[in-house]
Amino acid sequence: MPRPPISDSVPACVLITGATGGIGGALAWEYARAGSTTLILQGRNKDRLDELASELGDVGVRVITQALDVRDESALRAWLTEMSETEAPDLVIANAGVNINVGADQQGERWEDMHRLFDVNVKATMATLHACLPAMQARRGGQIALLSSLAAWRGLPETPSYSASKAAVKVYGEAMRDLVAGQGVRINVIMPGYVESQMCFDMPGPKPFLWRADRAARVIRQGLARNRARISFPFPLNLGCFLLAVIHPSVSGWILRRLGYR
Numbered sequence: 554m555p556r557p558p559i560s561d562s563v564p565a566c567v568l569i570t571g572a573t574g575g576i577g578g579a580l581a582w583e584y585a586r587a588g589s590t591t592l593i594l595q596g597r598n599k600d601r602l603d604e605l606a607s608e609l610g611d612v613g614v615r616v617i618t619q620a621l622d623v624r625d626e627s628a629l630r631a632w633l634t635e636m637s638e639t640e641a642p643d644l645v646i647a648n649a650g651v652n653i654n655v656g657a658d659q660q661g662e663r664w665e666d667m668h669r670l671f672d673v674n675v676k677a678t679m680a681t682l683h684a685c686l687p688a689m690q691a692r693r694g695g696q697i698a699l700l701s702s703l704a705a706w707r708g709l710p711e712t713p714s715y716s717a718s719k720a721a722v723k724v725y726g727e728a729m730r731d732l733v734a735g736q737g738v739r740i741n742v743i744m745p746g747y748v749e750s751q752m753c754f755d756m757p758g759p760k761p762f763l764w765r766a767d768r769a770a771r772v773i774r775q776g777l778a779r780n781r782a783r784i785s786f787p788f789p790l791n792l793g794c795f796l797l798a799v800i801h802p803s804v805s806g807w808i809l810r811r812l813g814y815r
């Protein structure tokens with residue numbers, strides 16, 4: 554694979570959590586193709602991590618892998634602190650996430666599942682930013698991207714907790730971006746629509762404007778290179794979800810039902 558020379562807009566070292574999944578794996582390849590030289594990849598699936606390391610190693614990328622459960626807060630923070638000290642990633646993408654739904658008969662979400670979802674989607678995402686930030690502040694450089702979702706605009710009846718978790722990530726990321734803006738650290742919120750991945754396939758309900766993961770990864774990399782505060786796509790779905798968020802919830806609920814959401 555021809556690899557372009559490194560440029561200012563291509564981070565040399567990128568750390569990606571949830572790299573074993575659809576979007577995370579596509580991001581790893583997107584940065585490898587763009588010219589990043591070191592990729593630090595996390596997930597739980599060790600076989601998949603080994604596979605990625607081998608394939609990316611074959612095209613000349615230095616790959617560091619870590620299999621850990623991000624719900625193990627102290628292990629996650631210790632590993633991120635170590636990586637920040639030894640590798641100083643230019644870009645950290647907090648991408649690991651899970652989804653749950655209310656079930657085929659709308660029986661609702663189980664409390665244990667909601668607990669797990671908030672541990673991964675909210676606490677681990679915030680822990681990732683919190684653990685990586687001090688080293689970036691100290692060297693007055695670096696970038697941290699948080700994976701939210703278009704579901705953050707307006708809660709979907711199929712996925713109430715997931716929507717709420719992604720709204721929390723969006724609001725946290727926006728606030729933190731402004732907090733550290735003067736310190737040389739860039740923070741960005743990513744809000745994808747439907748993107749092909751196991752999580753997406755497992756989700757009930759309509760999936761309009763479904764994108765391939767490599768297309769999403771390209772748009773994310775380009776948005777991060779421009780330091781856009783919010784990277785949301787695809788445009789029509791983003792606009793529709795944004796408008797659902799600003800109209801009265803009884804009206805948006807009626808529209809969602811008409812569109813096939815329960």
Ligand SMILES: NC(=O)c1ccc[n+]([C@@H]2O[C@H](COP(=O)([O-])OP(=O)(O)OC[C@H]3O[C@@H](n4cnc5c(N)ncnc54)[C@H](OP(=O)(O)O)[C@@H]3O)[C@@H](O)[C@H]2O)c1
Nearest residue numbers: 571573574575576596597598622623649650747748750752
């Ligand atoms: N696909 C979409 O339509 C869509 C839309 C909007 C936002 N997003 C967001 O994009 C991100 C990536 O999702 P995806 O679509 O690529 O889903 P995916 O293919 O299911 O990947 C999820 C990733 O998260 C990791 N993960 C989950 N729980 C973990 C845990 N407890 N500890 C460590 N790693 C864990 C998984 O690792 P293992 O498999 O190794 O356990 C996997 O790498 C998520 O934050 C998701 O909410 C996705």
